[in-house]
Amino acid sequence: MRFLQPATWSEALEMKAAYPDARPIAGGTDVMVEINLDRNRPATIIDLSRISDLAEWGPEGAVVRVGAAVTYTRLIAELSDRLPALALASRTVGSPQIRNRGTVGGNLGTASPAGDAHPPLVAQDALVELGSTAGTRRVPARDFFVGPKRSAKRADELIAAFLVPPASGPQQFAKVGTRNAMVIAVCSFALTLNPVTRQVGTGIGSAGPTPLRAVEAEEFIAGVLHEQQAWETRQRISDSMLRRFGELAAAATRPIDDVRGTADYRRQAVSVLARRCLGWAWEDYRRS
Numbered sequence: 001m002r003f004l005q006p007a008t009w010s011e012a013l014e015m016k017a018a019y020p021d022a023r024p025i026a027g028g029t030d031v032m033v034e035i036n037l038d039r040n041r042p043a044t045i046i047d048l049s050r051i052s053d054l055a056e057w058g059p060e061g062a063v064v065r066v067g068a069a070v071t072y073t074r075l076i077a078e079l080s081d082r083l084p085a086l087a088l089a090s091r092t093v094g095s096p097q098i099r100n101r102g103t104v105g106g107n108l109g110t111a112s113p114a115g116d117a118h119p120p121l122v123a124q125d126a127l128v129e130l131g132s133t134a135g136t137r138r139v140p141a142r143d144f145f146v147g148p149k150r151s152a153k154r155a156d157e158l159i160a161a162f163l164v165p166p167a168s169g170p171q172q173f174a175k176v177g178t179r180n181a182m183v184i185a186v187c188s189f190a191l192t193l194n195p196v197t198r199q200v201g202t203g204i205g206s207a208g209p210t211p212l213r214a215v216e217a218e219e220f221i222a223g224v225l226h227e228q229q230a231w232e233t234r235q236r237i238s239d240s241m242l243r244r245f246g247e248l249a250a251a252a253t254r255p256i257d258d259v260r261g262t263a264d265y266r267r268q269a270v271s272v273l274a275r276r277c278l279g280w281a282w283e284d285y286r287r288s
């Protein structure tokens with residue numbers, strides 16, 4: 001196996017251009033499992049761990065730019081205030097050891113429909129920054145995923161970062177698994193409230209071939225909140241409206257039956273998660 005260790009981002013891009021089949025490795029929590037189980041034995045590996053820019057984050061205009069190799073542990077410790085839904089999702093990833101190594105860049109690289117970082121990125125309309133020797137482009141997270149474990153990233157590209165607007169209101173994330181910890185999502189849901197634009201964002205995980213958005217549910221509840229002037233009065237959302245939001249979220253799923261759960265169970269669970277996330281986030285807003 002050829003093992004490449006670039007010290008800079010431009011060196012990494014040149015290596016990826018020279019070896020388009022090379023497998024980048026960040027935390028290795030997906031790559032090493034595949035190698036250990038002999039599912040995939042790449043001829044060339046590009047180790048990204050020496051590129052310091054990749055592990056940095058900071059403001060860029062109105063958004064936060066987070067390097068692809070920032071770990072979940074650091075996201076939780078350093079970005080919980082700016083990116084609460086992503087931090088909540090990060091808390092549910094694996095174990096402390098996995099969160100110490102695993103990165104959102106790696107989650108995006110694998111592009112599993114069950115990746116826990118994806119629903120918050122979709123709900124927040126994040127951008128994924130991709131780099132190659134030909135240049136840099138930014139793809140909306142909502143367009144990044146094109147199928148199960150397939151993304152818009154080209155073979156000559158690496159993921160540099162993702163860009164997210166910092167939270168301007170309450171956010172939530174909830175996940176159903178077959179046990180309480182160290183578990184791949186049976187399904188998950190992220191919700192963002194934006195009291196400034198009066199928009200509601202959603203992201204659904206593990207209930208379709210890609211992470212999904214519940215557009216009708218978003219529009220329905222934004223309409224209700226507007227009509228009832230609820231952003232101003234901070235009144236409660238009725239149970240029937242919460243239930244309807246959940247039903248519309250479930251209708252946006254495209255689940256399958258698999259070893260972790262049936263399609264029917266996933267639809268039902270998404271409706272419950274969506275209702276709960278909206279209820280919790282709205283209560284946070286009312287109290288703020």
Ligand SMILES: Cc1cc2nc3c(=O)[nH]c(=O)nc-3n(C[C@H](O)[C@H](O)[C@H](O)COP(=O)(O)OP(=O)(O)OC[C@H]3O[C@@H](n4cnc5c(N)ncnc54)[C@H](O)[C@@H]3O)c2cc1C
Binds near residue numbers: 068092
């Ligand atoms: C025990 C265990 C529990 C887990 N639990 C969860 C969980 O609860 N939720 C969850 O979502 N995931 C979970 N995972 C999966 C894994 O931890 C995550 O997907 C993690 O985000 C991968 O990050 P990484 O840095 O380790 O990626 P790596 O393994 O280094 O890479 C993953 C993929 O992304 C590519 N890649 C990495 N960085 C880049 C880059 N900068 N540019 C282009 N491609 C890149 C790699 O080539 C590879 O294809 C678990 C894994 C294990 C082993």
